[in-house]
Amino acid sequence: MDKISMGIIVLMCLFASGVSSYAPVKYMNTNCGQSVYVISANRIQLDAYMVESMPRNCRVTIETSDISLDIHNTSSRIQFLHFNVPCDEGKVVLYGFMEGDGSYCNDNAPTKFLKSNSDLSMIAFDKYHTNSDYSASFELLVTETHNGDCGHLDFSCKNGGCINDVLLTCDGNNNCGDDSDEQAVACIWFLPVVITVPIVTVCGFIIVILLLKKKLRLRPRGKFTSRVS
Known part of the structure; x- marks a missing residue:
């Protein structure tokens, strides 16, 4: 050679x-009525083929916990990576966020990052009956974050938040919300x-x-x- x-x-x-990228996928249809535990980052996903077999009201609780287990004031930061929910098929409902609680469909999904009030928040999909095939789908990035002093396993975001250092820096996702975990300095020192x-x-x-x-x-x-x- x-x-x-x-x-x-x-x-x-x-x-x-x-x-x-380290952000395991959790599917809405298999987690209805359950909790998704996030210690670094997860993606919550709904694909169109799942909708028909889902219950009419699907609720998924998001619970965050720091990977070091010694920080208790954690919260979740979420961002929609993809959103296609026609209003005649259903709506996505968010609970427990500082800004952004409410119902979303068509083109009104949040375009900015939303932060939860505590370590508990909820995402719901309310399905409407329709005579046509469902096409609704979305993908949500959920990142565990906390403010204050960052631990030895954390990366310090420019906006004051702390996220998992080893798993989330330079992974292709904007987990910090200000893109500081994907910038050159972070990628040189925190692979x-x-x-x-x-x-x-x-x-x-x-x-x-x-x-x-x-x-x-x-x-x-x-x-x-x-x-x-």
């Missing part, structure tokens, strides 16, 4: 490690180690194997003679 190909592999590995280590390890094995194969190909071959009796 030539140097150019090797360089491309290394760059691909580094790129994959730097942009990996998501927990995610990158397995990726870099696998890439390292691949590179080592390729180097060994190259070395074996370059090794001089011995000359063998056969005896004929």
Whole structure:
């Protein structure tokens, strides 16, 4: 393998490690009447095919807790990544937020980040009966945050909030709400180690194997003679 190909592999590995996102998906239809526990970040998602089989009123409680377990004044910061809820199919209702409590459908979904009043908040989907196929869908990013002194596992956002350092900085999501966790300084000093280590390890094995194969190909071959009796 030539140097150019090797360089491309290394760059691909580094790129994959730097942009990996840690925000597991929780689905509305499987969490109706239950709590989603957020210690770093989660995505709450509703896909159109789920709507028909869902109960008419689906309520999901969001409970936040700091990963270090020694901070108790946590709250959630939410942002809609995608929103397509026709008003004749249903509405999304938010509870427990400083600004933004209310019902949303069509094009009136919140465009800014919303912060909850406490560690408890709720998102609901009220479904209307319709004779047509449902097309409603949305995706919500929920990030655990707290103010005050940031702990040793936290990243300090420019807006004064604290989020999980290792898992959320440089993951492609604006978890801080001011994009400071995705800016160059954060990405240089706070790479998501927990995610990158397995990726870099696998890439390292691949590179080592390729180097060994190259070395074996370059090794001089011995000359063998056969005896004929």
